[in-house]
Amino acid sequence: MQLTGDNLTCQRGGRTVFSGLYFSLSGGEAMMVVGRNGAGKSSLLRMIAGLICISAGRLDLSGGEADATLAEQAHYLGHQDALKPSLSVIENLRFWADFLGAAGATLEPALAAVDLTPLAYMPAAYLSAGQKRRLSIARLIAAKRPLWLLDEPTSALDVQSQDRLAGLMRSHLAGGGMIMAATHGPIGLENARELRVGPE
Amino acid sequence: MSAFTSLLLRDMRIAVRVGGGALMGALFFLIVVTMMPFAIGPDLGLLARIGPAILWLGALLASLLALDRLFANDLDDGSLDLLMMGSMPLELAVAAKAIAHWLTTCLPLVVITPVLGLMLNVEMHAMGWVSLTLLAGTPALTFIGLIGAALSVTLRRGGLLLAVLVLPLTVPVLIFGVAAANAAIVGPAPFGPPFTILCALSLASFVLGPVAAAAALRHGLE
Amino acid sequence: MNLGPHADFIIAAYAVTVFVIGSLIAWIALDYSAQRRILGDLEEQGVTRRSLRTSKDKP
Amino acid sequence: MPIIDLANPTRFLNIVNRVLPWLAAATVLVFAFGLARIMGAPDDYQQGATVKIMYLHVPAAWLSMMCWGVMTVAALGTLVWRHPLSDVAGKAAAPIGTAFTFICLITGSLWGRPTWGTYWVWDARLTSMLVLFLLYLGVLALYWTAEDPGRGSRAAAVLALVGAINIPIIKFSVEYWNTLHQPASLFRKGGSAIDPAILTPLLVMAGGFTLLFFTLHFAAMRNEILRRRVRSMRLIQAQELHA
Numbered sequence: 005m006q007l008t009g010d011n012l013t014c015q016r017g018g019r020t021v022f023s024g025l026y027f028s029l030s031g032g033e034a035m036m037v038v039g040r041n042g043a044g045k046s047s048l049l050r051m052i053a054g055l056i057c058i059s060a061g062r063l064d065l066s067g068g069e070a071d072a073t074l075a076e077q078a079h080y081l082g083h084q085d086a087l088k089p090s091l092s093v094i095e096n097l098r099f100w101a102d103f104l105g106a107a108g109a110t111l112e113p114a115l116a117a118v119d120l121t122p123l124a125y126m127p128a129a130y131l132s133a134g135q136k137r138r139l140s141i142a143r144l145i146a147a148k149r150p151l152w153l154l155d156e157p158t159s160a161l162d163v164q165s166q167d168r169l170a171g172l173m174r175s176h177l178a179g180g181g182m183i184m185a186a187t188h189g190p191i192g193l194e195n196a197r198e199l200r201v202g203p204e
Numbered sequence: 205m206s207a208f209t210s211l212l213l214r215d216m217r218i219a220v221r222v223g224g225g226a227l228m229g230a231l232f233f234l235i236v237v238t239m240m241p242f243a244i245g246p247d248l249g250l251l252a253r254i255g256p257a258i259l260w261l262g263a264l265l266a267s268l269l270a271l272d273r274l275f276a277n278d279l280d281d282g283s284l285d286l287l288m289m290g291s292m293p294l295e296l297a298v299a300a301k302a303i304a305h306w307l308t309t310c311l312p313l314v315v316i317t318p319v320l321g322l323m324l325n326v327e328m329h330a331m332g333w334v335s336l337t338l339l340a341g342t343p344a345l346t347f348i349g350l351i352g353a354a355l356s357v358t359l360r361r362g363g364l365l366l367a368v369l370v371l372p373l374t375v376p377v378l379i380f381g382v383a384a385a386n387a388a389i390v391g392p393a394p395f396g397p398p399f400t401i402l403c404a405l406s407l408a409s410f411v412l413g414p415v416a417a418a419a420a421l422r423h424g425l426e
Numbered sequence: 427m428n429l430g431p432h433a434d435f436i437i438a439a440y441a442v443t444v445f446v447i448g449s450l451i452a453w454i455a456l457d458y459s460a461q462r463r464i465l466g467d468l469e470e471q472g473v474t475r476r477s478l479r480t481s482k483d484k485p
Numbered sequence: 486m487p488i489i490d491l492a493n494p495t496r497f498l499n500i501v502n503r504v505l506p507w508l509a510a511a512t513v514l515v516f517a518f519g520l521a522r523i524m525g526a527p528d529d530y531q532q533g534a535t536v537k538i539m540y541l542h543v544p545a546a547w548l549s550m551m552c553w554g555v556m557t558v559a560a561l562g563t564l565v566w567r568h569p570l571s572d573v574a575g576k577a578a579a580p581i582g583t584a585f586t587f588i589c590l591i592t593g594s595l596w597g598r599p600t601w602g603t604y605w606v607w608d609a610r611l612t613s614m615l616v617l618f619l620l621y622l623g624v625l626a627l628y629w630t631a632e633d634p635g636r637g638s639r640a641a642a643v644l645a646l647v648g649a650i651n652i653p654i655i656k657f658s659v660e661y662w663n664t665l666h667q668p669a670s671l672f673r674k675g676g677s678a679i680d681p682a683i684l685t686p687l688l689v690m691a692g693g694f695t696l697l698f699f700t701l702h703f704a705a706m707r708n709e710i711l712r713r714r715v716r717s718m719r720l721i722q723a724q725e726l727h728a
Contacts, residue, residue: 055285075289084282090221091214102210103290122471123723130716130723222629231622238615242662246607322594323605323615430534432599439538439595443545443588447697450584454704461711468715473722 005031005067005150007182012061014047021047027199034173034183034196043202045186049153052184053080068150078151085140089129093120096128097142105147114145117172133160141169152176154185166192207292208300215304229270230312236262237320248325255324256334256385263313263338264345264378270309271349272366274301275357294421299414302350310342333388337402341381344406347413348373354417358424377405494710497570501703508700515693522686538596540687544694545589546614552582552698553617557649560642572638575645576628577705581698583621589614609663613656620648634713
């Protein structure tokens with residue numbers, strides 16, 4: 005399974021954010037997208053997730069499910085947590101698991117993986133920023149998708165939760181998954197390659 | 205549970221929980237209808253004559269204004285991004301949201317119509333006909349309004365823009381809805397033709413609305 | 427007692443009043459037992475309020 | 486008892502637990518007495534037995550206005566003195582006031598059918614009650630929409646105060662509007678000189694409704710205090726697990 009970007013260009017509001025970007029990522033590999041503020045790290049992730057159009061170039065995922073688009077095989081963890089405050093923790097998770105992945109996914113392991121099991125029936129409104137982030141991460145576990153697109157995944161997480169996230173990412177890679185993460189600092193993956201976006 | 209039903213149930217659940225807007229449309233409808241006699245005067249004969257028209261106008265405004273937050277909340281908390289990444293076509297996801305909205309917001313409008321008709325001195329049997337036309341016509345309003353909701357959310361503007369975009373598109377629904385109601389109540393034209401056209405409008409918008417709204421969302425989001 | 431020709435309306439008025447007040451009472455009673463139950467569950471899970479003083483002498 | 490004692494929700498809960506059974510018993514007794522008097526009350530020479538609806542309609546109207554008064558006082562408590570129980574009192578009163586206003590409207594319309602020949606007439610008093618009903622629904626909607634109880638209470642308190650100032654103006658305007666369109670008034674309910682045989686049961690029923698209001702209000706306040714405890718305990722639970 006391989007994701008390749010070929011001469012990618014991103015234009016937003018008439019401004020070229022980045023151009024001529026090449027990369028390739030194979031199963032089991034992680035890639036850190038680095039660059040200055042405004043260099044287009046988030047734009048690149050959103051482009052791969054199919055949320056903004058590709059101005060020029062090609063994106064290709066080979067070796068995945070034949071009839072699924074790239075966006076349907078990717079998880080996107082953005083700056084917002086996509087949680088509804090009036091729904092409980094488990095209701096939020098069940099909805100995204102049903103919507104994004106296989107119906108009837110088991111949610112308990114996903115909740116346990118982010119250590120939210122005791123709060124399963126609490127409305128999401130009561131959660132702290134870090135707990136909301138963890139619930140958002142549980143979505144990646146509950147619905148299986150090979151490509152994880154993580155935009156600043158460690159924001160709002162304490163050290164312990166960052167370690168837990170690193171463990172989850174490692175086991176995702178070990179299972180043949182791929183990770184692309186936009187980040188300003190280390191997120192606990194040792195063999196990750198770097199992809200620099202925008203000017204040095 | 206399939207993605208479609210899970211989205212439908214989730215939106216309905218949010219609407220009826222604390223902070224949701226399930227009955228707000230019905231409340232707005234009640235207030236609009238109450239305001240009318242203050243402008244027109246409490247003449248019961250006159251109110252009975254124009255009652256069906258008042259009810260239709262009130263239902264039109266209530267069902268459109270309630271659409272304002274349909275996509276805006278999902279945009280604000282990032283859910284909209286994920287809704288576009290589902291394995292289900294975006295058109296279906298949008299349709300699920302619209303159906304949930306119709307069930308929680310427009311169905312209550314139809315249910316309280318007889319009570320409001322009572323206040324406007326519309327006769328008992330006439331109220332049944334008005335409710336029936338609203339039941340057949342409000343899906344068209346919701347699905348046409350869906351397009352406006354999608355357009356206004358991509359521009360990150362809500363409220364009046366939605367009404368400005370959508371109200372002209374609802375003219376046929378209003379014409380045939382009131383025509384069908386009046387035909388049933390006072391005649392002399394038969395009830396069948398305008399009511400059939402009203403149903404046809406609902407069915408057509410059921411197809412057109414989600415397709416156009418999904419297109420607006422896809423092309424509008426950057 | 428003779429309610430005259432409009433007995434239906436009088437009975438309906440009293441019935442509606444009883445129904446509305448009855449549902450209000452039922453809602454308040456159900457809400458009370460629900461809140462007590464949730465409080466009991468939370469206390470069983472070992473959650474204590476910041477003002478311990480008040481949680482002890484609750485009936 | 487000094488009001489400051491009541492500021493402590495736990496103290497208030499203890500008092501409510503002690504007072505509520507007595508209050509409920511008194512309500513039942515007064516209602517039983519009132520209903521017995523209504524049975525024996527004479528019919529009106531014009532309206533016949535339908536005057537019996539008045540014993541529900543008029544007290545419900547009084548109580549719906551008194552309830553807004555309670556909410557106004559609670560609103561002052563919330564906004565001016567920041568009294569912890571005022572939020573609770575205001576929130577607990579809103580649904581009860583809505584229910585009484587609803588009773589007033591429904592009984593008015595059921596009384597109107599035999600009297601006027603139609604269920605609803607845009608008569609000045611009924612219309613004012615309808616506007617009051619809409620105001621109540623607005624307050625309920627505000628509580629319903631606000632996810633944070635404190636913010637919702639303050640918003641509803643402002644609305645309650647604005648409403649209290651506005652209600653007399655609304656009443657005046659509606660009366661003006663009504664006379665403008667219908668110079669000949671339809672039928673005046675009650676009348677200036679009420680027969681004591683009718684007045685006594687009316688006052689007894691008004692007393693019963695007042696007792697009922699306070700019974701329900703105290704019980705609803707108790708629920709609201711418990712609900713806030715649940716909320717704060719859940720927040721603590723979420724916090725402890727975060728650590």
